[in-house]
Amino acid sequence: xxxxxxxxxxxxxxxxxxxxxxxxxxxxxxxxxxxxxxxxxxxxxxxxxxxxxxxxxxxxxxxxxxxxxxxxxxxxxxxxxxxxxxxxxxxxxxxxxxxxxxxxxxxxxxxxxxxxxxxxxxxxxxxxxxxxxxxxxxxxxxxxxxxxxxxxxxxxxxxxxxxxxxxxxxxxxxxxxxxxxxxxxxxxxxxxxxxxxxxxxxxxxxxxxxxxxxxxxxxxxxxxxxxxxxxxxxxxxxxxxxxxxxxxxxxxxxxxxxxxxxxxxxxxxxxxxxxxxxxxxxxxxxxxxxxxxxxxxxxxxxxxxxxxxxxxxxxxxxxxxxxxxxxxxxxxxxxxxxxxxxxxxxxxxxxxxxxxxxxxxxxxxxxxxxxxxxxxxxxxxxxxxxxxxxxxxxxxxxxxxxxxxxxxxxxxxxxxxxxxxxxxxxxxxxxxxxxxxxxxxxxxxxxxxxxxxxxxxxxxxxxxxxxxxxxxxxxxxxx
Amino acid sequence: xxxxxxxxxxxxxxxxxxxxxxxxxxxxxxxxxxxxxxxxxxxxxxxxxxxxxxxxxxxxxxxxxxxxxxxxxxxxxxxxxxxxxxxxxxxxxxxxxxxxxxxxxxxxxxxxxxxxxxxxxxxxxxxxxxxxxxxxxxxxxxxxxxxxxxxxxxxxxxxxxxxxxxxxxxxxxxxxxxxxx
Numbered sequence: 001x002x003x004x005x006x007x008x009x010x011x012x013x014x015x016x017x018x019x020x021x022x023x024x025x026x027x028x029x030x031x032x033x034x035x036x037x038x039x040x041x042x043x044x045x046x047x048x049x050x051x052x053x054x055x056x057x058x059x060x061x062x063x064x065x066x067x068x069x070x071x072x073x074x075x076x077x078x079x080x081x082x083x084x085x086x087x088x089x090x091x092x093x094x095x096x097x098x099x100x101x102x103x104x105x106x107x108x109x110x111x112x113x114x115x116x117x118x119x120x121x122x123x124x125x126x127x128x129x130x131x132x133x134x135x136x137x138x139x140x141x142x143x144x145x146x147x148x149x150x151x152x153x154x155x156x157x158x159x160x161x162x163x164x165x166x167x168x169x170x171x172x173x174x175x176x177x178x179x180x181x182x183x184x185x186x187x188x189x190x191x192x193x194x195x196x197x198x199x200x201x202x203x204x205x206x207x208x209x210x211x212x213x214x215x216x217x218x219x220x221x222x223x224x225x226x227x228x229x230x231x232x233x234x235x236x237x238x239x240x241x242x243x244x245x246x247x248x249x250x251x252x253x254x255x256x257x258x259x260x261x262x263x264x265x266x267x268x269x270x271x272x273x274x275x276x277x278x279x280x281x282x283x284x285x286x287x288x289x290x291x292x293x294x295x296x297x298x299x300x301x302x303x304x305x306x307x308x309x310x311x312x313x314x315x316x317x318x319x320x321x322x323x324x325x326x327x328x329x330x331x332x333x334x335x336x337x338x339x340x341x342x343x344x345x346x347x348x349x350x351x352x353x354x355x356x357x358x359x360x361x362x363x364x365x366x367x368x369x370x371x372x373x374x375x376x377x378x379x380x381x382x383x384x385x386x387x388x389x390x391x392x393x394x395x396x397x398x399x400x401x402x403x404x405x406x407x408x409x410x411x412x413x414x415x416x417x418x419x420x421x422x423x424x425x426x427x428x429x430x431x432x433x434x435x436x437x438x439x440x441x442x443x444x445x446x447x448x449x450x451x452x453x454x455x456x457x458x459x460x461x462x463x464x465x466x467x468x469x470x471x472x473x474x475x476x477x478x479x
Numbered sequence: 480x481x482x483x484x485x486x487x488x489x490x491x492x493x494x495x496x497x498x499x500x501x502x503x504x505x506x507x508x509x510x511x512x513x514x515x516x517x518x519x520x521x522x523x524x525x526x527x528x529x530x531x532x533x534x535x536x537x538x539x540x541x542x543x544x545x546x547x548x549x550x551x552x553x554x555x556x557x558x559x560x561x562x563x564x565x566x567x568x569x570x571x572x573x574x575x576x577x578x579x580x581x582x583x584x585x586x587x588x589x590x591x592x593x594x595x596x597x598x599x600x601x602x603x604x605x606x607x608x609x610x611x612x613x614x615x616x617x618x619x620x621x622x623x624x625x626x627x628x629x630x631x632x633x634x635x636x637x638x639x640x641x642x643x644x645x646x647x648x649x650x651x652x653x654x655x656x657x658x659x660x
Contacts, residue, residue: 006648007620009655012598013605016516016526017509026527027504033531034497034538371498 024408031374035359051085054093058082062118081106081126082116089113089145098123105129108145116140117158133164139174146359153178353382357392364395369402377412390420394429401432410436427456431464443472485550493541500538507551508534510622511558517617518562520606529565533558548628555624556632559614566610597655604654608647615640616647 018026058081081104085091089111096103101123106113108130117126117138128135128143133150135143139158144151153162154177162170162178172178360375376396380389393416400409413433417426430453438446450472453465483491483499485506491499508530515529536557544553605613618629619640630640 003620003648006601006652006655009594009597009601010605010616010621010651012594013517013602013621015513016523018512018523018527018530022523022527023508026508026531027501030504030531030534030538031497031501033535034500368498370501374501 020407024405028374028377031371032378035375035378051083051089051091054083081118084114084116086112101125103127108143109148110145112142112144114140114142133162133180135163136161137172141172147362149180151180151358351383353379353386353388353392356382357388360392360399361395364399364402369399370405372396373399373403373405373408384419390416390423391425393419394423394425397429397432401436406436406439424458427453427458427461427465430456431461431468434465434468438468438472447472486544486546489537489541489544489550489553492538493544497538500534503537503550503554504534507554510551511554514555514558514617514622515562517605517621518559518610518614519566529558529561533561536561548631552624552628552632555618555622559618559633563610563614600655601651604651607654608650612643612647612650615643616651619644620648 062082083091083093083106090109091111091113092107092109094105094107096105101121103124104126106115106126106128108128113128115126115128115137117140119138120126125136130145130150131148135141135150135153137155137158137160139160140156141158141160142152142154142156144153150162150164153160153172155172155174157174159174160172162172164170164180170178356375356379360372360379363369363372363375373396376392376399379392380396383389393412397409397412397416400406400412410433413429413436416423416429417433420426423429430449434446434449434453437449447469450465450468454462454469456462456465483502485503488499488503488506492503511530511533512526515533516526519526519529533554537554540557544550605616608616614633615629618624618633619626624632626640626644627637630637633640635643
């Protein structure tokens with residue numbers, strides 16, 4: 001037997017070809033593992049070395065300063081800033097001499113960084129910067145930065161002052177946590193922090209849609225508008241409704257503030273995990289602005305995402321031609337309805353599920369549907385019983401539809417409908433599922449799901465379900 | 480990302496871009512599955528693990544890619560090493576071989592049946608090859624990796640690889656022609 005024949009026979013050797021489900025499972029696990037701190041080795045090593053070096057240098061400098069000051073000017077306080085960075089953090093550290101003193105700047109791109117800043121001399125500063133914000137504090141505080149945007153600031157001791165571009169300065173004291181809107185990276189500073197459930201609704205085809213017609217949500221009794229004219233006396237709570245423990249935890253600035261005459265909000269200790277609520281004038285004035293910005297984000301979608309959307313939109317034709325659900329979610333208390341969980345929950349550090357959810361949501365907003373699906377799936381898996389997991393599943397399905405991963409989207413939708421039968425999103429999910437199933441020709445099952453949504457309290461959903469049923473009944477839909 | 484080269488994707492992996500890793504997986508997972516499952520007969524779930532481990536190792540060591548050889552070869556080198564580490568457990572390997580049953584073709588014409596039998600014999604013979612010989616055969620003959628490149632990815636001298644390939648072919652030929660096993 002010749003080598004050629006042996007080689008030819010070898011090409012026929014069986015091999016383990018993965019099916020779609022296995023392939024997706026491996027892919028998802030891989031990306032989750034990669035996103036959970038497994039940065040490339042060399043970079044991680046470099047960061048660890050860098051952080052260790054910086055910490056060591058700062059410690060040495062601090063010791064030197066203490067010794068020198070002890071000898072020559074004991075009245076002056078030392079100026080040590082200790083930086084502790086997580087292994088995943090990406091940061092730059094530089095010290096600049098200014099006319100008034102020394103400006104120590106830690107620019108954080110990603111990850112978690114803890115700063116311990118002792119008393120600084122007048123004119124000296126220790127600042128932590130991100131692309132969108134600056135934090136300056138005295139004491140110990142911890143900062144989480146996601147994709148160049150400030151995400152969370154937790155003050156352990158002392159105080160910290162947060163300046164987010166275009167927004168009022170916020171002052172935190174020990175024990176308080178500030179959390180940014182999860183869509184910070186998508187918006188310019190002047191935009192409002194839009195409550196996802198108020199200004200943005202997810203359409204039936206899985207594409208988030210801006211409700212430009214929606215009225216700004218009326219602040220509930222527990223939430224007061226921040227109006228410039230109120231400066232100096234209004235007590236402001238940007239937390240959620242007491243019954244609201246919905247999925248957008250972390251979307252708000254969890255601070256009850258008083259607007260001082262200088263425009264500086266001073267936070268008290270009533271930190272909350274809040275859902276989406278109106279933000280008074282910010283929501284009112286900025287809703288359409290936000291709509292425009294989000295449209296811009298959508299326009300920037302990649303071709304692949306567009307194709308996925310087009311595929312879904314084709315399916316729309318049978319159900320709801322050129323009509324998206326332009327309806328704001330009213331379900332600020334969806335989770336309460338679904339799960340009956342208590343509203344107020346103290347925020348310590350961000351939990352795994354929240355971290356995954358926020359990242360997934362940001363990815364979904366920025367058009368990275370595939371990556372968003374992975375993150376949202378990780379969020380749902382991180383704490384399946386957490387109220388947030390329900391929404392994570394729903395938005396995972398949305399992301400999967402947008403990514404064109406329809407079999408997986410079907411599976412997740414079924415799981416969502418199984419685990420949250422009373423969710424206000426149930427009808428929407430059922431229509432989406434019915435459409436996916438109908439597309440692959442299983443008309444009976446598709447009909448069943450669509451029929452289950454016909455009586456949805458949301459008129460747009462009920463209408464979409466009826467239109468879908470009509471489309472299935474059309475002769476062209478029959479096999 | 481369809482218009483981005485493999486090299487660019489690997490460079491993006493090196494700086495922590497997980498989307499690039501996803502794109503690399505989409506592009507090359509079939510080849511890696513094929514290679515891994517031909518290097519080791521075992522349960523599908525174990526193949527999945529090995530493929531995942533391979534891509535994770537690609538993610539971790541993307542910075543080590545120097546541009547010598549194709550990205551696919553780089554992937555294959557990592558996959559081969561991953562499998563090699565895995566089969567160090569002799570017991571695991573014996574179990575895997577014992578559990579595997581070669582596919583058979585039924586109701587096929589005589590000539591096809593004959594070829595199917597040959598393929599079956601070849602499959603069993605490949606399983607019984609020493610792992611080093613098997614790697615050489617699978618990489619060079621089944622995956623068409625150039626000998627010099629295969630030697631580099633395995634950290635061998637070219638002569639060593641050729642000898643292993645020669646030994647593998649001889650053993651396989653004997654197994655098929657001799658009717659054994």
